[in-house]
Amino acid sequence: MKLTAQTAPLMSSHLAAGCASGPGKYRTIMDSVTAEKVSRIIRSDVIPYSGEKHTDIIHRVSSAFPGTPYLADSLTGGPDTPEALVANFNGVDCFTLIDYVEALARSHDEKSFLHHLVQVxxxxxxxxxxxxxxFFSDWFATTPHNARDVTPDISPDCTVADKHLNRKTDGGEYIPGLGTHPRTLNYIPGKAISPQMLGQLQSGDYVGVYSPLAGLDVSHVGIVIHYDGQIWFRNASSLDANRSVVDSPFLEYMRAKPGIVVLRAE
Incomplete structure (x- = not known):
């Protein structure tokens, strides 16, 4: 889940579409640097590989992001602020990273990228x-579906947790006005993550770090990446030592975590 309200506006816009009033009308905010990167990534990493598996395209597209600075609160909108569609590749957090990667992997030009970003x-x-x-689990539990939950297929040690998403232990809400969403979550406990289990993960799978806290599904998300004979967790890290998109050794990173949720976009 995004624990921040993400309401800080970007300072410049590449284009503005629609207006801030009326159903279906909204502003689009994207600077020229981001627009150029969108076009370049689609030309080099999506269009030439249109016949490949979607997860392979996700792997390739995500390779444009390591080193990108970590930036929280990059979206515009909130309880008292009109929502805008923001595309900002100058800085990402863990959730905006996967939003951008999935939207890019589906696109053939800038216009289709913005359309798919809305859908994602x-x-x-x-x-x-x-x-x-x-919430990360919204990717499979709400429509249009972004991915399917393959967690039970990854490990026989998959565990089930019944959650009331967005409800704090004191009865309040993390996102005021969103309400409570009962949801059954599948997750693989950290202690069950083994080299054998990792063999079931595909490069391009999306992984969330399971949260045992009431009202939350995951605490962090990233992408499974295979290269150099190893499996990595590509993620936008807020750690002081990183503050950027990095590739962390998957097994080392996840073993001490409460568990993982695995989604696959196809």
């Missing part, structure tokens, strides 16, 4: 703060 980031493609997919 918002339930029913409704650009509104309360329609954001604030």
């Amino acid at each position: 980031r918002y339930v029913e493609g409704n650009v509104d703060y309360l329609s954001r997919r604030h």
